[in-house]
Amino acid sequence: MLPPLPSPPQRPMGTPGHGVLTTRQKQNRTLMQRKGLGTRGLLVNLITNHFRVNIPAYKLDDYFYQYSVTAAREDGSTVEGIGGGLGRKIIKKLVQTYGAELNGRKVIFDGEHTLFTVGSLPNNNNSFTVVLEDLLPFSSSSRRYGDNDHDPQQDLKRAKRSAKSQMFNVEITFSTKIPMGLIANATNTHSHHQQDDALRVLNIILRQHADMYYDPCLLVRQSFFVNTNQNFNDVGGGVQACRGFSSSFHTTQSGLSLNYDVSTTVVIKAQSVLKFLEESDIVKSHDRIDWAKAERVLRHLRIKVATSQLEFKICGLSEKPCKEQLFAMKFKRGDEVQTRAVTVYDYFKKQHHIATDKSASLPCINVGKSNRPIYYPVQLCELLPLQRYKKALSSNQRSVLVDKTRQKPQDRKDVLERPSTIEGYNMDPVLNACGVSIDPHLTQVQGRLLSAPKLIVGCEQRLIPRDGRWNFMHKKLRRPVDMQRWAVVNFNAYHNSRWFCEGLIRSGRDKGLNIAPIYRIFEEDACMRNEPPGVRVEKICKKIEGTYSFDERPRFLLCFLPEKKNCNLYGPWKRKCLMDWGIITQCLAPGRVNDQYFTNLLLKINAKFGGINSELDLEDGIKIPLISRCPTMILGMDVSHGSPGQVDVPSIAAVASSREWPLMSRYRASVKTQPSKVEMIDSLCKPTETGDDGIIRKLLIDFRRTCENNRRPENIIIFRDGVSESQFNQVLNIELDQIIKACKLLDNDEAWNPKFMVIVAQKNHHTRFFVPNSPENVSPGTIIDKNICHPQNNDFYLCAHKGILGTSRPVHYHVLLDEIGFSPDELQELVHSLSYVYQRSSTAVSLVAPICYAHLAAAQVAQILKSDHSAESSSSNVEVPSFNGEVSASMFFC
Incomplete structure (x- = not known):
């Protein structure tokens, strides 16, 4: 066993190497540019769900003009949150009423506070008065039906009489202008931010198109979902899988393209509230009801009431059952207005001749406010369609969801090739005003098929995986x-x-x-x-x-x-x-x-137990480009968050690191908790008075102990999962700085400056590839780095695994930094090879193994914290319990 590393000498806080960023760390890094294209592999022709977009040259001199929008009611009160349905109605009416004053400009509204036009408005500051004829005087959450102070019947009559106009004063103020020409000139390395702004406007047009042409329509980022029967599949528990489509514009090496794909979300089933509760196992019988759980599930859902066909949002439930819940009903006796206490049950039975016996013993639905409740019997309430279900699914629901939403490649391709889709976009008046026309055919691209790496198993037996698979029949494990x-x-x-x-x-x-x-x-x-x-x-x-x-x-x-x-x-x-x-x-x-x-x-x-099932032939000797020459450490980093509805559950950061260099098949992991829903890892380096208590220090020490001749890593390759493009700079300038700082604090050797490579892996995207004239998925090892990749940045798509069920989803790799100096072919071969060192199976995996291990470690710790009583009571400040020293360096997560 190697002797323990000496403790680093203490030095005053503020000296170099003790929490202070060096000049190398302080630099503001930018994403590296593509150095070239790969050449290795068999050329293959593919098609992808991108559609080419053309903008005529005369339109490239136009601008998108951006304006901020505010609205106030007639009495001067500001419309809080103009976004949503009311905001869209106001802007739609404004365009209809003042089309001439707007110079006929096509208006693009983001649904919040920003408006864009193709060409400028007459003035930088514009004021309009908008009258909406079909609004009720009460908001959907405060109409007075069943209110403690009002007679529901009289309020309903009053509401019908008051279906009159409402007036809004709208202010539209110029903010900036965005050149459209930047979209077409995608290969220009300047003005990336303005190019992103122009793309954002085009993507808002797609959302506006869906909202205009489909009613009702659920918008989820760039996906839209329509209420038609063929789009729904039950997954149990009162929820459904809803199939929709995702559409977004992208700049690529070939110019502007529209990425169009099938998308799925989970929604509440449109049915009676009582039926939903029964299906979701909240109501087992009327005398055994978990109403606290029911209230949590129902809160903020939208319903329609059978007696009035009006829509409301659920605020909560009544404290008493329907037959006991009282409200003050007003009635007129002569010229005098009097009140009397009436139960909700008696009111609806007498006034509406509706027997609510089924819900008489159940609480009422409150659609008002906590201090001014408005009650309806559960029996009369129907859930509206297209309401997203944001709670965690059970394991059985997830299994059914995957089974019912997967599509074979040919089926998916047939759906995407329907001509009506692109025809609808080509007929959109706003896109026409921008000069945008979309080719209705899927784009042809050229990919390359990389050869599977050779593996070594027991008795020095070498084998070549076929179709991304191998087996251990009549074979021994490597170690x-x-x-x-x-x-x-x-x-x-x-x-x-x-x-x-x-x-x-x-x-x-x-x-x-x-x-x-x-x-x-x-x-x-x-x-x-x-x-x-x-x-x-x-x-x-x-x-x-x-x-x-x-x-x-x-x-x-x-x-x-x-x-x-x-x-x-x-x-x-x-x-x-x-x-x-x-x-x-x-x-x-x-x-x-x-x-x-x-x-x-x-x-x-x-x-x-520390064994190795199989390893790459490249690991046997000095065969791995740039890695075998000097000690190289490979990190896989990921952050696991709680379910969408859980806000008090800590996020879990996990880092898996390679050990026993020059091997790439052995790893260990370190795990920490951090505040809920925080994506950037904040515990990679945690300077203390005596050194560093962060994740990276422990992994560096482990690498050194297991490395030949007790050497420190000279190269560190980082694979980061789970971040979006908007967070790339944070990975480069926050997380990487922490790692560099951890290296400096290891033993305070200023001469040690390892080289870094940072790669982000993304699976949450909508690009798919298909084999022409074939119902099968693309072959394992298919790589694409031309045609539809980023015009400047260094990225590529890799489908390393064999897709058996559904359509294969390639991993989109973004190379943010490369100080080591890989060629495109060397890097792509390395990433491909790392998909074959996953020790849990005898198949290639879609993501590189270090990231898969980080996933497993985070998921296992999440289960441990979930079962810990302290995790339930102290919310997101829970620390991960220390692993016993006997297993901390093992692959316990496998």
Whole structure:
């Protein structure tokens, strides 16, 4: 074992290398430009879901003029948040009324506070009076039906009589102008910000087009969803998968293009509120209702009331059931107005002749405000269509969602090739005013098919993956490990666990693993099945602790869980094993067991124990360009966030780093929590009085301990996942600065300046590739770096995996920085090869393995925190519990 590294000498805060950025760190880095195109690989012709866009030359001298918009009512009160439905109505009416005063300009409204025109308005400051004829005097959230101070029947009559005009004073003030010519001249390396602004205007036109031509229409960023039956698929729990389309303009090497693709979101099923509650398991019976949960789910959803056909937004629920909830009903007796207390149930039964017996014992829906409630019986309320469901889906819902929304390549291509789509855009009056015309045919591009890298398995046997796959039949693992002390824990999950273990031992010996006979199987008592997860885990752990002495405890525990995914025992069990005991564990919930199942399980176990299942032939000797020559560290970085509806759950930053240079197949991970929904990692370097307590320092020390001759990395390659293009500069100038600072603080050697490469991997995009005249997906190893890539920046698309179900989604790699000096071919070969070192499977993965490992580590820690009682009570300030030293450097996440 290598001797421990000496502690860095203390130096005063503020000296170089102790929290102060050097000149190299202070520079404001910009994205690197493309150095060239790759040439290796077999040329292949493909088509993509991009449509070429043409703008005539005479239009390139035009400008988009940007204006800010404010609106005030007749009494002078400002319209708070002009965005949304009211804002669009005001602008639409303004254009209809004052078309001549606007010089016939086509208006583009972003739905918020900004308006664009093609050509300028007559004046820089414009004032208009807009009259809307069809607005009720009350907002949808405060109409007085069922109000404590009003008679619902009288209020309804008053509302109908008051369906009169409302007047708004609209101010439109000039802000700036944006040249349209920058869009066409995409290869120009200057004025990127203005080019992005012009693209933003064009993309707003696409959103406006969808909102104008489809009613109702749900807009989600650049995707739109229409309320037609064929677009919906039930996924259970009262929610549906809704199919729509995504459309956006992009500048590419070939000029401007329209990216058009199928998109999916999850929406609330349009049905009665009561039916929705029943389907979502909130209402099991009228005497067993979790109304606190029901209120959380229903709050802010929009409904339509059967008696009036009016629409409202749900504010909450009444404290009492419908037959007991009172409100003050006004009535006239002679010339005197009197009030009397009436229940909501009696009112609707008498005034509207509606029997609300079904919801008499249920709370009412409140569509008013907390201090001025407006109640309706649940029975009369229908949920409106196209309302996004923002809560977390269950594992079964996610499985159904994937199954019902996937499309084979040919089916997806047929949908995208429908001529009506592009015809609609070509007929749009605003796009016509911009001179935009779109070619209705999918764009042809040229890609290259990279050869799969050679792999080495046991007994120095070399193999070449076919179609992104290989197998271990009649083969040994590259570096198998011994399993001498191990036991089994069975949470009432698998009734034939001893037979399973015997099959695992036989399969392991075939693969070269020396697995000792099973020592003992710990069965959970049947009476514990209904106990809380933490109690069940603690109970069986006491059995284990009562059986072994501390020195004789098993090194590995195989754990049978009762559920395949999201089992609530997983978190507390992993916490106990990895953080308290320091014991490697593998959880499973067997379904159909065969030799392939045993093989996949053994791959995970061997990797966790420090073994290697297969490695690249490039790793055997000095064959990897620029990496084998000097110590190179590879990092995969990702941040995992809670579900969309969870705002008090911490985000989890995970970094996986390579070890045992010159290998690229061995990794370890370090994980930290950070504030909820924060994407930039803030704990890469955390200077203290005595050094650094950040993520990177631990990984640098580990790399040095496992590197030949105890050397520090001279090259550091960073793969970052989960960031958008708007955050690229933050990765370069915030996260990279932290990493450089961590290097300086390692042992305060100013002469050590490793070179960096930063690459961002994106899967959240809508570019797809198809093989002409073939129903199959593109082949593994397909790479595209021309035609539809960025005109200046260094990016490429890679589809490294074999797409079996649905249409393959390529990974979009953006090279932000390269101080090492890779050629395009060397870099693309490296990224492709890193898709083949994922130790959990015998297939190439779509993302490079370091990022996959960071995903796994973050997901596992998220489950541990979820099960921790302190995580539920202290919101987003939870710290990740320390991993036991026995497992902290292992691939526990495999």
